[in-house]
Amino acid sequence: MAASGWVRSPAEVAANTDPPTATVITAPVVYKVLRNSVVVRGTFETAQTTSFTPSSVLSPDGRSSGSPILVVSRVLKKLAQKARAGSVIAEVSYRPVFVLHGQVPAVRDLSQGMSGRDVSQLQSALAEVGFSTAGDEPGVFSGATASAVKRFYAKIGYPVPLATGFAGGQESGRPPAGTPEGNVPAAMDKETADNGRKTVAKVMVPMSEVMYVPTFPSVITSIPTQVGGKIPDPLVTLNSRRLRLTAKLDQEQAHSVRPGQRVHVYSEMTGISLDALVGPVGQIVTPRRSGSTESAGGSRAEEEAITPYRPVQIISKQAWPAKLDGENVRVTVTAASTEGPVLAVPQSALSTAADGLTVVTVQEKNGSQRRVAVEAGMSAEGLVEVRPRKGELAEGQQVVIGK
Incomplete structure (x- = not known):
């Protein structure tokens, strides 16, 4: 009975407890x-891949259109080797395929008298490999650019490509296939005589020979291993290591x-x-x-x-x-x-x-x-x-x- 005095109901405890x-x-x-x-x-x-396949080729001397059958005549680089700007990596029908630094693939043959952003890209690429075009306006293919192209081709060991055109004017393009070296067609002779204008051979960089690559050094991931056969498609593929x-x-x-x-x-x-x-x-x-x-x-x-x-x-x-x-x-x-x-x-x-x-x-x-x-x-x-x-x-x- 004495202990019962200490027992409290839950209601009593709640009533006597202050809120926190x-x-x-x-x-x-x-x-x-x-x-x-x-x-x-x-x-x-x-995975920055660049591929290249020429669709045509010049004659071995670079002065006229070559054979329509494109064959691998030489392979200068091996699979997994590095390709550096200015180097020749293969040869198609005795004409070089070389690499230069550029963001946009070649879309036309470039020769003296031409102008455009693709000419600017060529000029910059030549300067990067030691062939300055100083003296020519950027984007204009004039004498200094032609001189740089000549020196570049001499270094890689191939005849410089030439296009037939009128003196002081735009190029007329490549001579037709089978034109004797140093000659022009009779029709062109007549037209020239009529106009009193002189035809000249202009230095050219054909799109069939230059492969623009965005980043160097690049590694060769595909290239022919044997010569004498028709070129594969693509002829060569490069992969940037950057x-x-x-x-x-x-x-x-x-x-x-x-x-x-x-x-x-x-x-x-x-x-x-x-x-x-x-x-x-x-x-x-x-x-x-x-x-x-x-x-x-x-x-x-x-x-x-x-x-x-x-x-x-x-x-x-x-x-x-x-x-x-x-x-x-x-x-x-x-x-x-x-x-x-x-x-x-x-x-x-x-x-x-x-x-x-x-x-x-x-x-x-x-x-x-x-x-x-x-x-x-x-x-x-x-x-x-x-x-x-x-x-x-x-x-x-x-x-x-x-x-």
Whole structure:
């Protein structure tokens, strides 16, 4: 009976217990650069392939059209060897096939009197291998360019190609097949006599002999191994060893990523960390489903594999380290950032006062609170840039984010 006086019912305990004191949750005001980042995966590869197949050829002396049957008469490079700018890699019907640095394949024979961007590319390529065209206007095939072409052909050991044209005018093209060396057709003689103009032989670079390659050194991945047979298609294929980094953006990410934005590349496997820039963003690619059947265990991976994406090239000012070849890396694109450090608070610290102003509540060290009107700016990383409008706000102060 005595012990029963100490027993209390749950209702009595609840009635005599005070509610717990509300706890205020705060977070510090920070002063930092805010960056809105897009994080994707990218893969390094060396798949930049250039192929070349001539469709015609000059005669061995370079003065007339050659045989319509194109044969491999010499192979100067082997499979897996490096091809450098200015080098001859093969010979077709006793005429050279050489490589020069250029982004665009040759689309026409170039000779004195011609002009255009393809002439500019030829001039730059010749200068890179030691044959200056200084004295000619960029993009115009004149005397200095002709001299450079002559010296280049002399170095590689082949007669310089010549096209028949009128003095002081545009070239008339290659002489017809079977024209005797140094002669021109009778019809052309008559026309020349009628016009009182003199025909001359003009230095030419035929599209059948020059293979433009975007990047050097490049490795030969296909080339004939025997001479005497008809040329294969392609005659030769080169693969650049220069690494390229390509990332994949989904539709939402693509809206935030633009060429020129800063990029941070990190390889978890090697620990290599590099800065780069966003390059060209490609068109939407929709992978095809490869005849697989859906299953409970593999449906998610399959969905990811066929999700449309936009490829984006990541550009480095310096060559990528060779050990990154084949690596899958983390690519962080800074889509936007503040110009410098700013005051920032968690998004949950912002509220709207009765007068419509955006405010944060500062918790003082003594437990008191005060409201500070702010102007919100950029948001990133779960934080919002704030600029005080009324009242003081400083780094390290505590703002209320919940209770």
